[in-house]
Amino acid sequence: MLFKDVVGQASLKNKLIQGIQNGRIPHAQLFLGKPGSGSLPLALAYAQYVSCINRGENDSCGECSSCRKYASLTHPDLHFSFPYPSKVKDDLAKDYIKEWRLALHENPYMDYEGWMKFRDAENKQGNIPIRELRAIIRSLSLKTFESEFKILILWLPEYMGNEGNVLLKIIEEPPQNTLFLLVGEKTDRILNTIISRTQPVRVPPILDEELSAYLQEKYELDEIHAKRFALMAHGDLNLAISLTQETENPYFSQFRTVIGICYTRKMGDAVKWAEGLSAQGRESLKGFLLYGIEVLRGIIIYSFHQKDGAWSKVEADFIRKFDELKIPISHLEKIVKGIEDAIGGIERNGNAKMILTELTFTIAKNLRK
């Protein structure tokens, strides 16, 4: 994980990087932040930067042998520990390292529930048992393989229980060149004895403007939507992403309305709908009509393959229900043609209300078996 791939957190990244460059590398740190703020990705980026052979001013090089092993999470001096629901007697976290790597590649921002879901263990309780803690002590007592430091990333010390006290001695007097990076969420569920022996790194929620910029870039959202989601997510990246995925295309409800009106042949409502919509600007009207064509094409494709395309959940549900009406494809194509004509009319500055009213009649006529 490179620092640049961690969303936002500019000022904390800067502080961490400065610390490493100035040789201030505390041997035990506790990254604390709520899920979705990025405490685990930050700990990973920190560990990679410490170990990078070709450290840049602001980030790891991403290319040296250490960075390449970090990218695949397979560096021999990088140790992980995390809660897991025991499957067989005496199992250790390292027995699940492949799943752990996959889960982290998929979403380094995952929370405990996400990890349990990934492991198909939603109804099981995970923990970090004493035998795992003893295994940590054993592996950290070994010499380093390749790097100056051996680093333990221990995710969610909340799940250690009182057994966590067996780590106190090694945290207090660690073997040479050993770094403990604990990554937790809630101080009130972590042993006080652990907290008092680690240097806290408080990971704040991602700033609204950082989150908004990320959503615009990664999810191609416009500024208004991105800002709205960022505000609603309170700095939680996972929540922000789930909000963007549930979002309803603003044209969708309009489209669903007009289809409903036309299907039930409430033509009085159709005229009112046309009147209401015609008050919108021409560009927006055109956008809506193009969207309508897209959905109809989606319905036609679905009727052939029964496969959902790249639709939101509400859109996919709508398409499936529409398909159950068994409207002939030739009728759907006539509706598409009607919409194309309407777009042409709008582009030629025709009367929007009349164009839309006419369109509703075309739709109504063709929404029959």
Ligand SMILES: [Zn+2]
């Ligand atoms: Zn490197």
